[in-house]
Amino acid sequence: MDEAAGYTGVALELLKRAGAKPGDRIRITRSDGRVFEGILMPRYALSAKPIIVVKLDNGYNVGLRVDEKTVVEVVKTRETILKEAAAGAPAAIPLLEETPPEERRPRITILGTGGTIASKVEYETGAVRPAFSAEEILEAVPEVGFIADISARVVMNILSENMRPRLWEKIVDEVAKAIEEGADGVIVAHGTDTMAYTASALAFAFRKLPVPIAFVGAQRSSDRPSSDAAFNLIAATLVAAKAPFAEVVVVMHGETGDTYALAHRATRVRKMHTSRRDAFQTINGRPLAKIYPFERRIELIDEPLRSRGAEELEVANGFEEKVALVKYYPGMEPEIIDFLVDRGYRGIVLEGTGLGHVGEWLVESIRRAVEAGVTVVMTSQTLFGRVNMNVYTTGRKLLQAGVIPAEDMLPEVAFVKLSWILARTSDPGEARRLFAMNLAGEITSRHTVDLYPRWPH
Amino acid sequence: MDEAAGYTGVALELLKRAGAKPGDRIRITRSDGRVFEGILMPRYALSAKPIIVVKLDNGYNVGLRVDEKTVVEVVKTRETILKEAAAGAPAAIPLLEETPPEERRPRITILGTGGTIASKVEYETGAVRPAFSAEEILEAVPEVGFIADISARVVMNILSENMRPRLWEKIVDEVAKAIEEGADGVIVAHGTDTMAYTASALAFAFRKLPVPIAFVGAQRSSDRPSSDAAFNLIAATLVAAKAPFAEVVVVMHGETGDTYALAHRATRVRKMHTSRRDAFQTINGRPLAKIYPFERRIELIDEPLRSRGAEELEVANGFEEKVALVKYYPGMEPEIIDFLVDRGYRGIVLEGTGLGHVGEWLVESIRRAVEAGVTVVMTSQTLFGRVNMNVYTTGRKLLQAGVIPAEDMLPEVAFVKLSWILARTSDPGEARRLFAMNLAGEITSRHTVDLYPRWPH
Numbered sequence: 001m002d003e004a005a006g007y008t009g010v011a012l013e014l015l016k017r018a019g020a021k022p023g024d025r026i027r028i029t030r031s032d033g034r035v036f037e038g039i040l041m042p043r044y045a046l047s048a049k050p051i052i053v054v055k056l057d058n059g060y061n062v063g064l065r066v067d068e069k070t071v072v073e074v075v076k077t078r079e080t081i082l083k084e085a086a087a088g089a090p091a092a093i094p095l096l097e098e099t100p101p102e103e104r105r106p107r108i109t110i111l112g113t114g115g116t117i118a119s120k121v122e123y124e125t126g127a128v129r130p131a132f133s134a135e136e137i138l139e140a141v142p143e144v145g146f147i148a149d150i151s152a153r154v155v156m157n158i159l160s161e162n163m164r165p166r167l168w169e170k171i172v173d174e175v176a177k178a179i180e181e182g183a184d185g186v187i188v189a190h191g192t193d194t195m196a197y198t199a200s201a202l203a204f205a206f207r208k209l210p211v212p213i214a215f216v217g218a219q220r221s222s223d224r225p226s227s228d229a230a231f232n233l234i235a236a237t238l239v240a241a242k243a244p245f246a247e248v249v250v251v252m253h254g255e256t257g258d259t260y261a262l263a264h265r266a267t268r269v270r271k272m273h274t275s276r277r278d279a280f281q282t283i284n285g286r287p288l289a290k291i292y293p294f295e296r297r298i299e300l301i302d303e304p305l306r307s308r309g310a311e312e313l314e315v316a317n318g319f320e321e322k323v324a325l326v327k328y329y330p331g332m333e334p335e336i337i338d339f340l341v342d343r344g345y346r347g348i349v350l351e352g353t354g355l356g357h358v359g360e361w362l363v364e365s366i367r368r369a370v371e372a373g374v375t376v377v378m379t380s381q382t383l384f385g386r387v388n389m390n391v392y393t394t395g396r397k398l399l400q401a402g403v404i405p406a407e408d409m410l411p412e413v414a415f416v417k418l419s420w421i422l423a424r425t426s427d428p429g430e431a432r433r434l435f436a437m438n439l440a441g442e443i444t445s446r447h448t449v450d451l452y453p454r455w456p457h
Numbered sequence: 458m459d460e461a462a463g464y465t466g467v468a469l470e471l472l473k474r475a476g477a478k479p480g481d482r483i484r485i486t487r488s489d490g491r492v493f494e495g496i497l498m499p500r501y502a503l504s505a506k507p508i509i510v511v512k513l514d515n516g517y518n519v520g521l522r523v524d525e526k527t528v529v530e531v532v533k534t535r536e537t538i539l540k541e542a543a544a545g546a547p548a549a550i551p552l553l554e555e556t557p558p559e560e561r562r563p564r565i566t567i568l569g570t571g572g573t574i575a576s577k578v579e580y581e582t583g584a585v586r587p588a589f590s591a592e593e594i595l596e597a598v599p600e601v602g603f604i605a606d607i608s609a610r611v612v613m614n615i616l617s618e619n620m621r622p623r624l625w626e627k628i629v630d631e632v633a634k635a636i637e638e639g640a641d642g643v644i645v646a647h648g649t650d651t652m653a654y655t656a657s658a659l660a661f662a663f664r665k666l667p668v669p670i671a672f673v674g675a676q677r678s679s680d681r682p683s684s685d686a687a688f689n690l691i692a693a694t695l696v697a698a699k700a701p702f703a704e705v706v707v708v709m710h711g712e713t714g715d716t717y718a719l720a721h722r723a724t725r726v727r728k729m730h731t732s733r734r735d736a737f738q739t740i741n742g743r744p745l746a747k748i749y750p751f752e753r754r755i756e757l758i759d760e761p762l763r764s765r766g767a768e769e770l771e772v773a774n775g776f777e778e779k780v781a782l783v784k785y786y787p788g789m790e791p792e793i794i795d796f797l798v799d800r801g802y803r804g805i806v807l808e809g810t811g812l813g814h815v816g817e818w819l820v821e822s823i824r825r826a827v828e829a830g831v832t833v834v835m836t837s838q839t840l841f842g843r844v845n846m847n848v849y850t851t852g853r854k855l856l857q858a859g860v861i862p863a864e865d866m867l868p869e870v871a872f873v874k875l876s877w878i879l880a881r882t883s884d885p886g887e888a889r890r891l892f893a894m895n896l897a898g899e900i901t902s903r904h905t906v907d908l909y910p911r912w913p914h
Binding site (some may be wrong): 039078146159160161162164165166168192193194197198253257262270271272273274275278279280281286287290301321324325326327328329330331332335339341343349352353354355356357358359360361380381382383384385386387388393394412421438449450451452453455456457 | 529552616617618619621622623625649650651654655711715719728729730731732733735736738739743744745747758778781782785786787788789792793796800808809810811812813814815816818819836838839840841842843844845849850851869872881906907908909910911912913914
């Protein structure tokens with residue numbers, strides 16, 4: 001092997017003996033009898049473990065532990081694969097080139113918070129548990145190392161359903177630290193369940209931002225052949241390293257195949273499917289960009305709100321935990337509102353019906369909540385569209401009771417925004433004023449007719 | 458005028474004088490100076506008011522009050538319009554033929570419950586208030602009278618955000634009565650805000666059903682030129698009169714134009730937009746049928762669960778009001794679960810994250826709720842996909858605590874189903890058994906990949 005490509009020790013010996021170069025298709029027969037075939041990848045890892053990294057046909061890289069008895073053979077050279085591909089043969093050609101040395105390589109910080117993006121199977125129970133380490137990520141996805149210089153650290157290790165406002169604050173601090181230390185972009189690896197909530201929390205907390213912050217996760221864990229972890233992480237690295245915008249985005253698969261990822265604006269994105277790779281979708285808007293990881297291409301779809309490098313960093317951290325999101329349902333009793341007021345909640349986000357309604361029997365409780373200083377906000381459980389509380393009698397009564405309409409904000413985003421606002425002010429008038437402002441792209445003044453999905457029928 | 462077409466008195470005189478026939482394009486110049494132009498429609502109304510009905514170019518029919526000083530002129534005859542249309546000129550040709558007399562005309566009952574479908578502007582405040590009467594409906598939408606023999610009655614008159622389980626029961630009773638009286642189909646005119654909830658309530662209550670029940674509403678009130686009331690009502694009438702299935706469906710606009718309506722299965726439909734005409738969409742499935750009102754055509758998309766006339770009527774009415782729908786958000790406190798248990802709630806539907814999760818700090822409260830006899834069910838706020846609580850540790854803990862996974866049920870449908878089940882049994886084991894059963898198409902065992910919308914990007 002001409003190039004060390006990051007390999008050392010027994011792994012390097014085996015590859016030299018076989019004459020294998022990165023990009024060649026190799027077969028590895030291990031002493032335990034298991035056989036693996038795939039494209040030899042360079043190794044950008046921090047450990048000196050005896051591991052050879054190959055990209056399997058499903059597109060996922062595995063680090064295979066080898067020893068002296070392992071047999072490595074070249075099945076097809078990179079040159080042959082490229083020749084066949086040029087002649088039209090289907091082939092997944094992995095990204096092998098580094099950024100040319102004359103360019104300054106972007107510096108990216110990856111912050112691990114837990115979640116499926118780097119989870120492992122818990123063998124006792126068969127369930128999947130998170131096990132994030134920066135080293136494991138670089139081992140599994142060496143392409144990340146071709147795009148940028150990576151530093152990585154674990155800031156917490158929790159399943160994202162256990163995320164909460166107090167932890168959003170820690171993530172804001174860690175991201176700010178990485179930017180202050182000179183990162184050209186920050187990646188937050190996060191469980192998908194509540195990723196959209198945390199991402200929008202950062203969108204409100206970073207009042208000014210010089211670089212992109214890309215949230216990334218995986219819908220299938222990286223030990224599964226169908227894992228989307230590697231693809232998404234490469235796409236997120238491209239965004240962090242090269243995107244022309246300086247916004248908080250969620251970068252996830254754009255469709256079920258490995259064609260492109262989407263960078264969704266944090267205040268417009270929602271997890272819309274329990275399990276699909278393309279679960280994350282932009283609601284009431286368009287994604288900010290399409291990312292083609294294998295072509296290293298970023299295609300802007302929407303107008304960025306902030307450009308890379310245009311601003312200094314400005315952070316306003318802190319979230320109020322006494323805010324509730326309450327979804328209305330037929331027959332919902334006012335005692336639920338009363339209880340929240342009694343328990344000292346400072347904000348309530350209602351997820352009402354249609355244009356922003358709830359049963360009229362709730363109006364009195366809501367009025368009392370507002371009089372007690374609670375900020376009450378109205379969103380719609382339809383998700384799409386805009387609340388308009390001037391059309392029907394119920395809406396007008398709610399406005400008179402002091403409810404603040406949340407325009408076309410997602411209920412979840414209104415919840416995060418109110419939590420952020422109530423940590424800034426204890427004056428309900430000021431909270432109302434801030435809530436009406438478009439702070440991070442969460443309000444869009446006009447929707448075009450084509451922002452609605454095409455439903456299957 | 459050769460045919461009376463339902464007209465009497467001064468209206469008939471004016472039309473005769475002008476030589477106008479139904480289908481002609483006429484111009485009406487009223488004594489108040491206002492001029493209207495449109496297609497003359499026959500009049501199928503119960504009142505003898507001096508009114509001429511014309512279909513305006515926006516497709517909406519108006520009943521125009523006329524007097525002796527009104528001038529009626531024929532702008533273009535029906536024959537000319539049809540000739541021009543045959544030559545390719547764009548023309549909205551209204552439905553004018555009655556069902557041939559040799560066929561038995563279907564008998565349809567329209568039940569009014571309130572809502573925009575027949576609302577009027579409240580002129581003092583500018584807000585829209587419901588004002589449903591069967592007579593007004595027939596006056597505004599005479600096409601309904603061509604399809605079937607209509608009887609109509611107002612069973613309540615409320616804005617649908619004020620709907621609740623006790624009122625679902627009244628609607629079930631009234632629909633059952635109409636079917637027992639021989640209706641070939643029943644239409645329930647309902648506000649759109651909570652229409653999907655009520656429709657699914659009926660889907661559970663009608664255990665056996667010989668005829669279709671079509672819920673219909675309007676997103677824009679019928680005094681507005683863009684109203685969808687007439688179009689939707691004609692489509693619902695076609696479904697009630699002619700559909701080959703005997704299911705509870707929601708019939709609403711299929712796209713923004715007046716091309717087709719969709720009949721959505723009640724247990725699969727959701728209002729997905731605050732204001733669009735095509736706000737109602739089927740989630741995790743396909744609509745049951747496409748309805749082309751102007752061609753009187755019903756095109757099945759999905760397999761019906763029950764065919765028209767295959768079963769006798771069987772009703773199990775009754776809904777438990779002590780059921781809550783609780784949407785999870787990051788940091789949600791267990792005291793909210795504890796409060797519901799303390800207040801005697803018998804069922805809680807959780808709208809969790811991802812595959813069916815909530816913060817682990819809620820597990821103990823949920824376990825106590827189950828031990829206290831409360832039935833706790835898990836759905837997902839992603840709406841699309843299926844909960845699967847065996848994949849991650851949190852899900853497994855929740856299953857051990859006694860939470861029942863709701864498969865691919867919509868949160869709103871799981872709420873209605875649990876309300877219906879808890880009115881049938883007080884045994885938690887029996888409630889669990891019933892909840893796991895597919896009672897009305899609310900559980901689909903397998904999703905094809907194409908059931909996900911195409912999102913705009």
